Amino acid sequence: MKGLIFCEFLEMVEEKFGYETVDEIIEKSNLPSKGIYTSVGTYSHEEMFSLVGQLSVNLKVPVSKLFYTYGVYVFGVFGKAYKDLIIEHSDAFQFLSRVEDTIHVQVLKLYPEAELPTIEIKSQGPHKLELIYTSQRKMADFAEGLIQGCLNYFNEDASINKVGLTEDQTQVLFTIQKNV
Known part of the structure; x- marks a missing residue:
């Protein structure tokens, strides 16, 4: 999955829920990339599922809705x-x-x-x-x-x-x- 998708996701999370939430979901997701994305890089879609899953836990909002x-x-x-x-x-x-x-x-x-x-x-x-x-x-x-x-x-x-x-x-x- 292209890094642009990850970058925009983290931008949305920061915009809606603050930088602290971005930092927390990256930290708790245990990502191979460590949450460092470039827009042209390619990353496993599993990282997106980890980030969204962690955001779901933090916000108590279903993954599907996120x-x-x-x-x-x-x-x-x-x-x-x-x-x-x-x-x-x-x-x-x-x-x-x-x-x-x-x-x-x-x-x-x-x-x-x-x-x-x-x-x-x-x-x-x-x-x-x-x-x-x-x-x-x-x-x-x-x-x-x-x-x-x-x-x-x-x-x-x-x-x-x-x-x-x-x-x-x-x-x-x-x-x-x-x-x-």
């Missing part, structure tokens, strides 16, 4: 930093339906070794989008947050339904329904 919250947050950050990749899309559905063939292509140009999830469009209409998220990292809650962040970015009101297609949650169906 991953979701981080997904919403990081889409906002990326929306500002990579605006050129987003503004060419007219709405959230168009953007989400093009993640695999535009955004992921660009990410792989920058980071050829990146291990990205796959996003397959199952069906698409003007008010409903179904996509299948597949990842060995099992970060569907983070993906759901990214979807919500995308909806927020485009100022769209929609509901998101998440259904596991595999028992281990490596494959999840998201149904996004615009509230019209």
Whole structure:
């Protein structure tokens, strides 16, 4: 997992809960990296699970909710930093339906070794989008947050339904329904 994801996570934690919380979760997580990340470095996704797990213990908030919250947050950050990749899309559905063939292509140009999830469009209409998220990292809650962040970015009101297609949650169906 790219260090940029770790850096932004720690930035969010500091912004919302203070530097002391960042320091404490790093210290208690017993990380191989010691919590020292560079945006271009690559780190085990297990470190992210350790950090989020420790934050969950500290705040008494479920891990799933923290991953979701981080997904919403990081889409906002990326929306500002990579605006050129987003503004060419007219709405959230168009953007989400093009993640695999535009955004992921660009990410792989920058980071050829990146291990990205796959996003397959199952069906698409003007008010409903179904996509299948597949990842060995099992970060569907983070993906759901990214979807919500995308909806927020485009100022769209929609509901998101998440259904596991595999028992281990490596494959999840998201149904996004615009509230019209």
